[in-house]
Amino acid sequence: MAQRKSNTPQSPESKAKRKNPATILFEEVSGGSLAVPLLAILSGLLLGGLIIVLTTEEMYARIAGGDILGGLGTGIGAALKSYAALFTGSIGDPGRIFSALQNGDALSIRRAFNPFLESLVQSTPYIFAGLAVALGFRTGLFNIGAEGQLFIGALASVWVGFSLEGLPSIIHIPLALLAGAAGGALWGFIPGLLKAKAGAHEVINTIMMNYVAFRLSEYLLRGPLRRPETFNPVSPFIEDSAKLPRFFEAPIRFHLGFFIALGLAYVVYYFLFKTTWGFNLRTVGANPHAARYAGINIVWSTMLAMSLSGALAGLAGANEVLGVNYNLAVAFSSGYGFDAIALALLGKSHPLGVVLSALLFGFLRNGAIRMQVSAGIPIDIISVLQAFIIAFIAAPAIVRTIYRVRLQTEGETTFVSGWGGS
């Protein structure tokens, strides 16, 4: 008969030494259940494909004409073609990359890699905004206001970007980024304060703050911040000294922001999991009663978390202004702050998870443009796809049932409740 394996503690060294940081990080993000997000993505892609098939009009025409197999073939062909376009649009055309590498022409190599680099550019604001929402989640706060914080961040950084002249880049860029972070932080701090001091729910207040931000930016862009030589609601262009450096010649827009975002993801990870401040925030999120018992100041933690979350979202706005657009127009964000909520969920509110999901979202968005141009599939299919993925993430039971994945640790412990250990 089997002996009770181990009732005694293992030495911490034996475990800690064997693992390198990467595996630890990986395990933390996956929580032993990386399978669910991956399968959710797969299911999303399959369902998205199905929708493309079902919306192919030519298919119905051929089926109506009696050619059922041919019709189905057309439908499936359309889906495959769309996904091929999605792939070449987001990662690149393998043939082109290969031949460019072979003949070694610098220009064609750059062109061949452009889709990939452009996807990274698209992913960057998602990383910032996703980190913002994830940090809120970890503290038990639902920051729906990332979009508004992003606008305020963009306003602040564009203002610093165009109004200060004659600064060296090494000062101007950090200053503009900082302004963006500060603007977002202020916009997060207000609902944080209301929540902490008055118990007003942050969901309501961050939504309200979004509207204030949208209207405020509209007013500023029509009035004080409008570029003098135009009547459109756009800001002046920022000084060259405030632009985030790009690594290649135009039209490749790949810029420093991507690496700043990656660096920040690590900082957020370190802050959350390796510092006492992060411990405070996480504890408040995991069990506010125990946090109070442990002497953590919940009022302070709530305000700090909302401000930091806002700062990260503000940086998403600053990044777009300083790295991509160089000015600010009313419609500059395609809802990064809202997508970030889905993305933080997908990434399990872990910085590494957020980076991976942000890449997924960025690649999908970028590829979708190509898909629309070459396969005629509306770009909205990407939103549908994202929605499917999120639905599957939010209801892991569906994924588990479909794929018969048995996730011991996760599935079973959800039943653990009651202090009888039952």
Place this chain on the structure above:
Amino acid sequence: MATVLELRGITKRFPGVLANDHIDLTLNKGEIHALLGENGAGKTTLMNILYGLYKPDEGEIYIHGQKVSIDTPSASIAAGVGMVHQHFMLIPVFTITENVMLGEESMRGGLFLDRETAAGRIREISESYGLAVNPYAYVKDLAVGVQQRVEIIKLLYREADILILDEPTAVLTPQEADDLFKIMRNLAAAGKSIIFITHKLREVLDVADRITVIRLGHVVGSTTPSEASQRSLASMMVGREVILHVDRAPATPGKPVLTVENLQVLDDRNNLAVDGVSLEVREGEILGVAGVQGNGQTELVEALTGLRAPLSGKIAMLEKDITHAAPRAITELGAGHIPEDRQEDGLVLTYSVADNLALQTYYRPPFAKGPVLQERTILSNAVDLIEKFDVRTPGPAIRVGALSGGNQQKVIVAREFSRPTRLMIASQPTRGLDVGSIEYIHSRLVEKRNEGTAVLMVSSELDEILELSDRIAVIYRGRIVDVLQAGEATKELLGLLMAGIDPMEARKLGAEKAG
């Protein structure tokens, strides 16, 4: 007697733990079968398997001689098995009837809930088994004991004939526990079979027909109350002789550490829960606060530890005014606190055992250097404490929520006891612990007191109060009605005082009873 349930060779592994190791168990019709075992022995796991929450790795379940496969709670309900969990699963804003109907709604005209019929059946059930309830009362207004009755009615409503009760008495007052035993006997007499888990040996001897003892995941033996004694059961469970009494020298109290003057505290509903309490705890003594649960103990302790702002009065610790101090300020003055609700206040269930063991001190050296957590120190501290306090866990990195109930309690005790403290406030410190662990924690409490710590212990276990206290304050309706010296307290006297009998009267009656 007919066998209604048979478990054969049930085995369940968790990462790093063999929770159930080829367990065989039979349950007869009309039998109350007690399951005994140390914390982490695998009792709850076995019951969760029977209830369809966990899937066994090996083994078979037979109900009425038929092999069944129970992989969801609904399958288990269909097979006639019902379980009352430690934490009740009731919806506070629903009435009893609505709670009982939930998931089993009987409809009228296919559209409207048929509350009358359901209420009628609830009345029938409550009359036939002595489970007195008002079907239209709201659950949020019910005492714990009555809520538990509702849970049992829920099972009977679904026609369960095998009932599992996991540590049902841990949260009950002695009076409520006696009521529960009456109900259990009625149920057994009516042909229901009951599996009953508890750590209180007296209860087992009182109410069980048969007793099975589990240790380290396997059955070590079966016995009956007539053949067993508390002592024999204890040694069967723990595998060694258990000393049920702690030796302690008379107290030599020093300076006052905690002084409370005329304290008034409101509860969540803004009622005066603590109504003018004054007391003093001195170095090197254990002050026991005895009382029926719900007489203001919870609010008193919360006020003393900074978790609840007092309405008026004064609290001082080591001559510092802490009436409105924050919890951390009080902790830093040298207070330790074992909270009453371990899962709500004392632990972060999703955190590792190691992080929970550092929950009060993570921000200070050696656990933090500046703002940076020192994971290695946190881990090695955990390894030490796990060993010292005999916490049964596969390792320090395991989520504390995966530990058995008693082992979760040990994590809290280990954390609070491992710090230098001048004052220890212990609320129900041994709730849910097995006899071996109780023995250990009692001796550590006495050790703390001998080292000069002032100990304030709140407990609804009279045995525990009598065993450990140097002085006993009896709380009734938010007031300290009497303070007794260890020598003069008896169970009878305490019982009378706790029931609100006037102290003079009570002493007279107590003397008569004793004499």
